[in-house]
Amino acid sequence: MPTAYGDVTAAGLALLAVACLRSGSILAAPMVWLFNVVGFLDLVYANVSTFKDNLLRWRPRRVESPA
Secondary structure (H helix, E strand, O other), X not given: OOOOXXXXXXXXXXXXXXXXXXXXXXXXXXXXXXXXXXXXXXXXXXXXHHHHHHHHHOOOOOOOOOO
């Protein structure tokens, strides 16, 4: 069963980034970058693992001609 730890982490970092932006903290820009990098890496990992899992299940089928 897939877990959503990457999504939860990205969402938490997004909320922290918004809080830093609203307060005018010096950490605002690094937090936005961190959120974007973590979210992007989570997206890449999800796509690669989905492709890998489906590729292992794929079986070539024989095509029959409708004669």
